[in-house]
Amino acid sequence: MLQDLAGLCAGSVTRVVLTLNQADEPPPFPEDQSWPFALQLRRNARPLGFGANHNRALAGAAEAFVCVLNPDVRLQPQAGDALAALRAVACRPGVGCAYPAQVDAQGRVQDSERALPTPAALWRRRAMGRSEARVDWVNAACLVLPRAAWADVRGFDERYYMYCEDVDLSLRLRLAGWRLERAPVAVVHAGQRASHRRLAHLAWHLRSLLRLWCSPVYRRARTLLPPDTRAADRIGAP
Template identity: 65%
Template sequence: MNAVLPPSRGLVVSVVSHGHGALVQALLNDMARLCAATVQRVVLTQNLPEPEPLPPPQGWPFVLQCVKNRTPLGFGANHNRALAGATEPFVCVLNPDIGLVGHDPFAQLTESAAQPGTGCAYPVQLDAHGRVQDSERELPTPSALWRRRLLGRRETRVDWVNAACLVLPTTVWRAVGGFDEAYFMYCEDVDLCLRVRLQGGALVRVPVQVVHAGQRASHRRWGHLRWHVRSLLRLWRSPVYGRARLLLRGETGGAGTIGRS
């Protein structure tokens, strides 16, 4: 007979590693130490060949499932497969380069995700120096990108958030169908957030912090920049973008206003 889990422990976390073995080991160690009361299962997808993480002496306090891809898959495809058939009440998409700053962020994230009307809960992301990162964005229209990239203006609306750390009710994840796998590496998170918004779900910033050490490859590599442009063009041509633009045009502040601290 299976034990009944307490309400606070019903989260499955999907992590995809592209040769990030050291980062994954550190993340899992922190989760084992801090998040045993919240995390029920972790699905680690190894997109490239690498050793499996070593468990702590007492073993993992959650179920750890390691999936080894024979052929590398895209961001959305990996997370969709990891979270397919999830029976936990909540799902989490988590980057391997996320750092937990001495506490369990998932307790508050799942508590927020459980509130009526919440489509997705996300933390405040800090860089390695403790500065708030620009993980919250407005709809990436051509004019918004012009203001951001060329004029250097800060965005004030929260129409979507990056997918470095997202917690969704499993019912919402199923209703939107997870990530659209037609996107490759870029704009999957934009599209996901817009579809959550179109179904009436709110994007809720939770006052809990994580460190995100990621760097944007599209700023440094021409190949990634081309993928980014292709994804943007696909997004702009999509029905989701068109419907979301009409929806957000009627709102005064998107999902909220961007907090800077």
């Protein structure tokens, strides 16, 4: 990921914060390696959740835009500077979060745009194999936000250790009047959900879902957000 940023996005990235979530995790590059951007390392004494790590990495950011980025995302050379394309969309008035299309390693489009995870919607998707009929929130593997929007909603809710923090963030942005908008660029997200393979991750997933369903944000979203949203470019529209 760092090599992708250096090779493709050097013109739009000024600073990268890399979090080593394990105390004994070595940096993934030689100490004397140079980069076309400022690279800051954060090393945790104990593992933190996805939201907490990003909140700490982006705390005090002075840049006009911030980026949430998974290390298992890869940028496509043919797409050029994907972050510049995302930033161009994030510059539009009212946009609180710009995001790319996501494809897997074989180029198949992933379902990174999702409907509000009601029990009925999850049943239709998981048990009946139906595709999403609406877009209420977006996967947080790769997001670019104006710093004003990030500050407005105070980043991720750290009570979600893992899973559903992106649902909550998307809903809070929309409830605050910001739009989520897809940029005309794609990234490769090759990671697989660990909740499909590990019991600990499945437990985190279920715990986060229960927290979401009990939250005021979820209840407000079900009441206030438009029920007929079908396209990503309409998210958050009156």
